[in-house]
Amino acid sequence: MSENNGMSDTTLISETEIPEPVAITAELIAEHGLSDDEYKHLLEIIGREPSSTELGIFSVMWSEHCSYKSSRFHLKKLPVDGPQVIQGPGENAGVVDLGDGQAAIFKMESHNHPSYIEPFQGAATGVGGIMRDVFTMGARPVANLNALRFGAPDHPKTSHLVNGVVAGIAAYGNCMGVPTVGGETNFDKRYDQNILVNAMCIGLADTDKIFYSAAKGVGLPVVYVGSKTGRDGIHGATMASAEFDEQTDEKRPTVQVGDPFAEKLLLEACLELMSSDAIIAIQDMGAAGLTSSSVEMADKGGVGFTMNLDHVPQRETGMTAYEMMLSESQERMLMVLKPGSEASAKAIFDKWDLDFAVVGETTDTGRLIVHHKGVIEANLPVATLADSAPEYQRPFVKTPKPDAISPSDVPATDDVLGTLKTLMSGPHLCSRRWIYEQYDHMVMGDTVQRPGGDAAVVRVHGTKKGLASATDVTPRYCYADPYEGGKQAVVETWRNLTAVGASPLAITNCLNFGNPTREEIMGQFVGCLEGMGDACRALDYPIVSGNVSLYNETNGIGIPPTPAIGGIGLIDDISTQATVALRDEGDVLIVIGETTGHVGQSIYQELQTGDFNGAPPAVDLELERKHGDMIRSLIIEGRLKAVHDTSDGGLLVAVAEMCLAGKIGVKLDDISGDIPAGSFWFGEDQARYVVSVNPGDSEALLAELSDKGIPAYQIGVVTGNEITIESHGSLPLEQLSAEFEAYLPNLLA
Amino acid sequence: MRSSVIVFPASNCDRDASVALEKITGSKPSLVWHAESTVPESDLIVLPGGFSFGDYLRSGAMAAQSPIMKDVITKAKTGVPVLGICNGFQVLVESELLPGALMRNRDIKFLCKDVLLKVERNDTIFTSQYDQGEIITIPIAHHDGNYFASPETLKELEGDGRVAFRYVDDAGNASADANPNGSQNNIAGIYNKDMKVLGLMPHPERLISQELGGTDGLGLFESLVEALH
Numbered sequence: 001m002s003e004n005n006g007m008s009d010t011t012l013i014s015e016t017e018i019p020e021p022v023a024i025t026a027e028l029i030a031e032h033g034l035s036d037d038e039y040k041h042l043l044e045i046i047g048r049e050p051s052s053t054e055l056g057i058f059s060v061m062w063s064e065h066c067s068y069k070s071s072r073f074h075l076k077k078l079p080v081d082g083p084q085v086i087q088g089p090g091e092n093a094g095v096v097d098l099g100d101g102q103a104a105i106f107k108m109e110s111h112n113h114p115s116y117i118e119p120f121q122g123a124a125t126g127v128g129g130i131m132r133d134v135f136t137m138g139a140r141p142v143a144n145l146n147a148l149r150f151g152a153p154d155h156p157k158t159s160h161l162v163n164g165v166v167a168g169i170a171a172y173g174n175c176m177g178v179p180t181v182g183g184e185t186n187f188d189k190r191y192d193q194n195i196l197v198n199a200m201c202i203g204l205a206d207t208d209k210i211f212y213s214a215a216k217g218v219g220l221p222v223v224y225v226g227s228k229t230g231r232d233g234i235h236g237a238t239m240a241s242a243e244f245d246e247q248t249d250e251k252r253p254t255v256q257v258g259d260p261f262a263e264k265l266l267l268e269a270c271l272e273l274m275s276s277d278a279i280i281a282i283q284d285m286g287a288a289g290l291t292s293s294s295v296e297m298a299d300k301g302g303v304g305f306t307m308n309l310d311h312v313p314q315r316e317t318g319m320t321a322y323e324m325m326l327s328e329s330q331e332r333m334l335m336v337l338k339p340g341s342e343a344s345a346k347a348i349f350d351k352w353d354l355d356f357a358v359v360g361e362t363t364d365t366g367r368l369i370v371h372h373k374g375v376i377e378a379n380l381p382v383a384t385l386a387d388s389a390p391e392y393q394r395p396f397v398k399t400p401k402p403d404a405i406s407p408s409d410v411p412a413t414d415d416v417l418g419t420l421k422t423l424m425s426g427p428h429l430c431s432r433r434w435i436y437e438q439y440d441h442m443v444m445g446d447t448v449q450r451p452g453g454d455a456a457v458v459r460v461h462g463t464k465k466g467l468a469s470a471t472d473v474t475p476r477y478c479y480a481d482p483y484e485g486g487k488q489a490v491v492e493t494w495r496n497l498t499a500v501g502a503s504p505l506a507i508t509n510c511l512n513f514g515n516p517t518r519e520e521i522m523g524q525f526v527g528c529l530e531g532m533g534d535a536c537r538a539l540d541y542p543i544v545s546g547n548v549s550l551y552n553e554t555n556g557i558g559i560p561p562t563p564a565i566g567g568i569g570l571i572d573d574i575s576t577q578a579t580v581a582l583r584d585e586g587d588v589l590i591v592i593g594e595t596t597g598h599v600g601q602s603i604y605q606e607l608q609t610g611d612f613n614g615a616p617p618a619v620d621l622e623l624e625r626k627h628g629d630m631i632r633s634l635i636i637e638g639r640l641k642a643v644h645d646t647s648d649g650g651l652l653v654a655v656a657e658m659c660l661a662g663k664i665g666v667k668l669d670d671i672s673g674d675i676p677a678g679s680f681w682f683g684e685d686q687a688r689y690v691v692s693v694n695p696g697d698s699e700a701l702l703a704e705l706s707d708k709g710i711p712a713y714q715i716g717v718v719t720g721n722e723i724t725i726e727s728h729g730s731l732p733l734e735q736l737s738a739e740f741e742a743y744l745p746n747l748l749a
Numbered sequence: 750m751r752s753s754v755i756v757f758p759a760s761n762c763d764r765d766a767s768v769a770l771e772k773i774t775g776s777k778p779s780l781v782w783h784a785e786s787t788v789p790e791s792d793l794i795v796l797p798g799g800f801s802f803g804d805y806l807r808s809g810a811m812a813a814q815s816p817i818m819k820d821v822i823t824k825a826k827t828g829v830p831v832l833g834i835c836n837g838f839q840v841l842v843e844s845e846l847l848p849g850a851l852m853r854n855r856d857i858k859f860l861c862k863d864v865l866l867k868v869e870r871n872d873t874i875f876t877s878q879y880d881q882g883e884i885i886t887i888p889i890a891h892h893d894g895n896y897f898a899s900p901e902t903l904k905e906l907e908g909d910g911r912v913a914f915r916y917v918d919d920a921g922n923a924s925a926d927a928n929p930n931g932s933q934n935n936i937a938g939i940y941n942k943d944m945k946v947l948g949l950m951p952h953p954e955r956l957i958s959q960e961l962g963g964t965d966g967l968g969l970f971e972s973l974v975e976a977l978h
Contacts, residue, residue, distance in 0.1 A: 170858075170859045175759065177759075177800070259803070260800070260803060261800065261804075261805065265759065436861075437861055438858050440861045442861065442888055442961075443890065444764070445764070448962075459960065575960075
């Protein structure tokens with residue numbers, strides 16, 4: 001250990017020694033993404049001019065990405081508590097109780113900016129980063145999901161970006177041996193210049209073996225493990241906190257390069273070390289690398305860190321302290337160990353061929369002191385660094401409420417089944433098989449509900465319990481009405497979990513928006529958060545982790561507001577889980593919830609009019625809860641043979657998806673009544689589910705639902721190999737299936 | 750039945766293989782780290798799926814040089830049965846216990862899905878519990894599963910009946926459409942000369958219960974129990 005122990009030469013440094021200041025210019029400040037006011041604030045805090053390394057440290061700590069300076073004020077209003085919550089926002093990931101001494105640890109995070117610049121590595125390192133957040137806390141990752149938004153299908157860059165992002169996610173997740181089980185993909189021209197890559201990871205841990213980042217105690221070794229540090233990703237966090245412009249392609253060197261092999265070794269080594277009691281605190285080095293991890297660990301532990309960068313394992317020669325503190329090289333962790341455990345810990349990392357170096361120690365000075373080649377490069381107060389980031393209450397204007405569109409305002413289709421085929425063979429609703437078949441979704445041997453259904457389900461290893469997960473948001477709803485859209489995003493994950501029979505537990509989120517210094521963008525942000533908060537409260541479905549990605553904007557044009565929600569739920573006994581697949585000839589199809597033919601912001605409206613307009617469907621939280629709770633109890637009682645929530649594309653698309661999954665047809669009654677048939681079948685009213693039941697069970701079920709005041713209508717029977725609607729003709733399933741499956745392979749080949 | 754599962758750095762189906770072996774044989778296999786020099790006394794050695802050494806250089810190439818492989822090769826040559834699944838098949842090929850090579854999939858993409866396989870013969874220790882010519886569903890999950898061998902080797906494999914499984918359509922035809930990765934002769938798995946070493950790209954350990962979507966993988970492990978108990 002002696003050659004690695006940097007204590008002898010760092011403990012002598014006086015806390016009053018200050019580093020050499022850098023020659024400050026306006027350009028230098030601007031290059032670091034700091035405003036003039038922020039720089040003045042910095043000077044006040046430290047009472048002198050900063051060194052180059054210190055300027056870099058402030059730059060990343062105060063970046064939007066790390067400091068949440070525009071969003072923090074509003075995030076504080078979100079509900080984060082519940083009896084199931086073990087750890088809410090503020091740690092590497094959120095933790096919820098699964099009972100029986102086990103917990104789910106999960107989070108979603110964006111990697112938008114890097115994925116546009118370099119799709120394969122950007123997406124791959126996004127997946128790597130979110131898995132580290134989860135196993136840092138002691139959990140073995142058991143499921144990955146991803147929420148992806150791309151530009152218009154015919155945009156010249158779309159195919160390249162989709163191919164790169166999907167291959168990057170696959171390369172990282174597949175090598176790690178963690179199944180990628182679910183997610184969502186949207187195409188919309190407003191993402192042409194700003195794609196979104198949001199990666200979610202769920203891990204399992206024992207509740208008495210959860211690890212946190214607070215470095216409590218003085219004189220403890222600070223240990224660096226994992227891959228070596230290089231010059232990659234310097235200023236990644238700052239890059240992710242700015243808009244794109246014509247020079248975006250020049251930012252490629254700020255994208256990190258992933259090594260999933262190293263991360264797989266790091267995962268196994270960390271879990272092996274965690275089975276001992278050597279670790280006091282651990283934090284992954286993600287955005288802002290060594291800077292962010294050391295400041296957070298020291299601040300939460302109420303201590304100082306003295307570090308000697310001479311001992312940091314380096315991939316390149318001649319690296320400066322500035323570069324090492326700001327590098328975002330991947331697959332690295334910072335740990336604080338119990339004194340005396342260094343040798344046994346090092347043996348584990350040696351076995352896995354990973355670097356292990358004591359790079360500093362905790363102190364009672366409350367200062368982050370960075371030492372390199374005999375010179376002090378930074379000497380800053382930890383608590384101030386952690387807490388002094390600006391917090392802005394940016395001005396905002398609320399999005400004006402759009403007008404309602406009546407079912408008859410959209411030109412009616414005269415060919416309902418032809419429209420169905422068009423919708424399901426287009427970008428919004430076609431099969432995502434081309435994507436999920438590139439992900440190993442079965443490794444670990446616990447995937448009991450594969451991609452393609454409402455929610456993915458992985459068995460809690462060695463038990464009969466199931467962990468259900470889904471990601472959702474409907475950005476066009478959020479754009480038209482941020483409040484209703486925010487509600488709907490939360491509710492749709494809740495419905496998807498409910499539809500497989502899971503009890504929803506909690507959510508994580510990725511809040512993707514444009515430039516928060518524009519009042520209308522800030523208005524979208526505030527509106528979406530209000531909607532999300534109300535939905536979470538109404539459903540007892542708190543937010544336990546998440547991240548914010550702002551400045552998803554190019555040349556002044558922002559993305560539609562996209563608060564992606566990732567929800568998880570628990571199934572007590574997976575033998576009761578429901579799927580979307582219709583089963584037997586003669587089963588009766590029932591729709592639960594009211595159909596009014598809401599066409600505003602529907603995919604049908606876009607098909608018929610060329611655009612999305614008007615108000616999105618309103619979300620009645622009380623109804624959602626009532627209908628969902630009923631569906632869940634029916635599933636658990638084993639009374640439903642197939643269940644699907646209705647969302648994009650409405651009722652007929654939901655039924656068609658059930659047919660395709662079950663490879664069996666349906667005969668539907670013409671029950672549209674006064675509503676134009678197209679608006680009836682493709683309207684996107686909320687709080688609805690389609691279920692199938694044994695023919696003998698339908699009458700009793702309808703009566704029971706009626707007694708409870710839940711609207712339910714028999715809409716047809718399961719039969720044959722066609723979708724038939726009374727007085728609207730038939731569509732052979734084989735034909736629908738072929739076109740449903742063909743769209744993405746044709747687009748992306 | 751005593752079995753050993755070799756664990757290379759970044760093997761990731763070692764647990765899946767162990768779970769399947771324990772479920773079906775009733776006893777827990779030994780997990781053997783690649784840096785060891787000896788495999789414990791075993792009736793079966795399993796090289797599991799995954800990304801040994803990150804698939805760097807070539808899939809299976811680095812693992813084939815691991816210290817443990819010397820003993821695996823020695824034991825295989827004395828007739829200890831060896832099963833290589835997915836990455837394990839790649840390691841078997843790279844260590845020349847099996848002939849040929851596994852190249853990048855025809856469509857260049859990683860592919861994870863259920864495929865149909867035809868059991869070419871049921872008189873081996875790996876297949877006795879299947880019917881001759883039975884069509885079974887087993888998932889694949891690989892990037893490099895495109896089997897290639899010289900014309901002479903192919904002729905020998907076919908002539909000796911050493912093709913274990915073939916990708917087929919639901920009528921049992923080894924058609925081009927049923928071939929997920931471009932493998933020659935739709936080959937999904939092969940035996941060595943004494944039929945005691947089997948390498949296959951599909952993952953039988955992934956379909957061993959209805960909850961996971963099917964039970965067609967059970968037969969392979971039950972055959973081994975029958976032969977080696």
